[in-house]
Each structure stands twice: as structure tokens, then as C-alpha cells.
Amino acid sequence: MTNTRSFDLNLLPVLEALLSEEQVSRAARRLNLSQPATSAALARLRDAFDDPLLIRDGRGMVPSHLARQLQPRLAALIAEIESVITPQATFDPATTKRRFTIAANDYAVSAVLSRVVARLHETAPAASVEILPLEEHFSDRLAIADFDLAIRDDWSLRSLRNRETLFHEAYVCIARSDHPRLSPTPTIDEFLAEGHVLIAPRADTSGPVDAALARIGARRTIAVTTPHFLAAPAMVAETDYVMTIARRIAEQMAVYHRLRLFEPPVPVSGFDVAMAWPAQRQGDPAVDWLRQQIHDVL
Template sequence: MKKLANIDLKLLQLFDEICKTRNLSRAAENLNLTQPAVSLALGRLRQHFGDPLFVRVGGKMVPTPIAEQLHELVANAIALLEATMAYQPRFDPASDARLFRIAMTDVGQIVVLPHILNTFRDIAPHIQVDVITITNEIADQLQHGDVDLALGFVPDLDGRYVQQKLFEDGFACLVREDHPRVKEALTVRSFQDEEHVIVKTSGTGHLIIEHNLQQQGLKRKVGVQVPNFIGVATVVGSSNLIATLPGRAAKLLARAHGVRVMKLPVDMPSYHVRQSWHERMQHDPAHKWLRKTVAEIFGSN
């Protein structure tokens, strides 16, 4: 089998042009080649295929039977290559189907996910979303394509990843409406005296609370430990336990579960919620649309 490396595209273009013009001079002119270059290239083609390919008859270069058989193959190959080089990837959210794998924290599922799904339903009806919980493996998942986009507080990504700020959030406390001891406001003392619902997980943002309390020499009394923030409001609403959680999630959960949002009596830094992706996805049209849409959602909310 003769190797493709022995033939370059210019030889095939010349072959196609001679087949169409039946004239070496015109083929040379159309391809901006000199006559000696055309003669040399035709010699290489003849040697490769073991056939004269073209013979001069009455002033024209007439293709041999082998050249006639080859012409359709060569013309199709050139057309395919031209179409490949002209390809411009596109994405139409109104009609294209796509599955996006989005990693987010439990707080993201409360605060972020509903907005995304509502927007997709209106402008991209064929888009599907597979929500994955952010873990310590998120960098590898983004790199290997197991996750398309990460939403949340993800501080440990290196230069191979791109991050865009969506919004800033802080922390607040949840307390039941008729709590017997916590009335108008929480004090530092009551914050330490009351038992807490503690979220204990290896997730990306959950450790912020405990780390900053330790820095201030403060400690919470543990009433119960849960693996995520989603069930916290239910526990608070049915007990005298209090809980500390991100501010936006606190407001949404309070509205749904009939509990109060109270200002933290201790210092707690805010944090940035970002969308993060691997650099290899930077120019994918569908991924660009996803990032732009998510950024617009939270730029207007």
C-alpha cells in the first residue's frame, strides 16, 4: 500500500485541474505555478500511480482510463478537505441538543440551579443538565471532560482553569420563628450558648465557617451534624437549634420553611461564587453559550 505521505495536496489539486482544463499551461496559470513546476509535479504523479495519466492528443491532455477512474476520487477528496477547512463550529440553543454536566455545591443547587433551569427552559428547550456534586476531584473532572462547568466556591484551581465571578455572598443564621431564647438579635454569647446544626463535609466552601470561628477563638455547641445544607432549615424549623449558612441560601430556605434569617454576631468574610472551566473548553461554541448565559443570569440577579 502506497503511503499518503508520498503525495501532497498540491499534486492532487494539479491532477484535478489538468482533468478539468485538459491543458498544462491553463492548469499552471489557474494554480499560479510555473510550467517547469507543473511538469515536475506531473512526473511525480505518473511515478506514484505507475501510469502516464495524461497523453497529448491534438493539443489537449487527454486522461488515460486510470486517470478517469481516479478523477472522481480525487475531486471528492479535495471537496471534503475544502469543506473540512471551511468548517466553522456553531451552536444554536433554540434547536441544538446538548447535555451539560454542571458541578455545584448543595448551596448552588438551592441558589443557582433554579435560575439556570428556568432560563434554559425558555431559550434552550433541548438542553439537558446533569448536576454533579462538587468534590475535591473537581479539577480532574474538569480536565478529563467528566464535568463541563463548576459553579461555586472553588479556590484550588491552577492556571489551566478559567474562573469568572458570578456574585458575592456572605453568611447568616437561621433560627426558628418562635425560638424561646433568641428574640430580636443574636449575640456572641447566645451564638456560643445555643446548640447548632453543623454541616460537616469535605466540600469546597463549607469549611470557611469553622476556619474563621477558630481564628476568632469561638466554638459552636454541636446539636447535630448533617452532610449538607439542604436539610438544615427543616431541622431548625422543628427544633431550637440554630444554623450558619450562606446568605442567599438562608433567605431562600427561610422563605420555604418558615424560619428567620438573622445577622451573624461574629465576623465572617464574604466569598465569591464563580463559574470555572478547563482551558480546553474555552472556544467550544456550546460551552461559550453556556458560560455567557450563566453570567447573564447572575449579572441581572
């Protein structure tokens, strides 16, 4: 056979039709080609394989020994090539049993994924979801496509090409609903007079509120530092402490705890939340569908 690099793969369906029909005219009709074009393709095939492939036998033609060896493998080979060139782009959420893997921090799990999981339970009942912890340094895992999606603040994902901003998150303050000293709209002095709970996943000793206070020459008292988004509101509900937290988390926690929400007495910059996915997942119809579900519930 000639060099495989120069072989025209378009000739394989012609060969399959010729060996099945054992006649040029019937193969031409099956392929919707003219008879001269089919004969020319047969000539090219004979040259490529250095074999007659079809041999005249009376009024008909019969496959050569090589052709008989090739014939059982042709259909599967053609199907495999077609699947590579034109990959299957269908995805049926109603029947899929895919296991989606999503890397997220505590905030993203509460603010985003609780609703996403509820949506998937309805629209893809046979699918499953694995939520993985999202460390600060996860580039290596993203590079090897260890998960389908990652969700966290956009700043942390800014270097990644495949990402989308989902929404902007604002900060709000919370305190227990029967706090003995805070007015309905707490002033900066009231705010600073109370102890504060700080969520610090990286064991930080300050946060965005402290940066905002520093701009006006003020400081607050940090009474509790914790890495846990969900535990902190419970602490606030049981004490006189106040806390500044992402609005979506505050609104969720206010349903379960005796909390009141109020605007920070100083402007505090919020943050964008984004999702990113490995390059290997680009164009994956299942991941495309999952991303759309996330957009739909937000």
C-alpha cells in the same frame, strides 16, 4: 508519489479543478488563478504523483488512469482537510440537541444551576442537561473530559488553568422566624447560647464560623452535622437551632420555610465560586455559549 510530508496540500483543490474541467484555462478561471500559475501547479502535481494526470487527446485533455481513481475521492478529502484546519465554529442553541454535562456539588446546583437550567429550557429547548456529582478529587475526570463544566468553590479549582470566577458568596445566619429568644439583631451571646447546625460535606467537625469564633476565644455548640445543603434549613425551621449558610441558599430556602436571616455577629469570610472546563472543551462553541448563559443568569 513523493514523500507525503513534503506534499503541498494547497495543490489538491487545483487537482480537483483540473480533473473536473479537463482544461487548464477553465480550471484557472474556476480557481481565480492565472493560466501560467495553474500550469505550474499541474507540473508540480505530475512530479508529486509521478504521473501525467491529464493526457492530451486531440484538442482536449483526459484524466489518466490514476487521475480517474483519485477524482471521486478528492472533494471529500478537501472538505475533510478544511474542516480540520478551519473547524466549524457555529452553534445554534435553538436547534441543538446537545447533552451538556455539568459536575457540581449541592451548593452549586441550588445557587447556580437551577437558574441555568431554566435559561436553557427557554433558549435551547432541544438540549438536555446531565448534572453529575462533584467529588472532592475530580482531577482525573477533568483530565479525560468526562464533563463540559465543573462548578464549585474557587479554592478547589485553583490549580486548573481553564477556570473563571463567577461571583463572591457571603455567609448569613438563619433561624426560624418565630424564634423565642433571638432579638432582631442577635448579639454574640445570643448566638452562642443556641445549638447550631453545621453543613459538613467532608464530615468536618468545624467550619468558617468556628475559625472566626476561635479568633475571639469563643466556641459554639454544634447540635447537628449534616452533608446536605437543602435538608439543613428545614431542620432549622422546625427547631430553635441556628445555622450559618451561604446567602444564596438562605434566600432560596426562606421562600419555602419560616426562616429569618441575620448577619453573623462575628465577621466570617465568604468564598469565591468558579467554573472550570477541560482543556478538550477550550474553544468548543457550545461550551462557550453555555458559559455565557451562566454569566448571564448570575
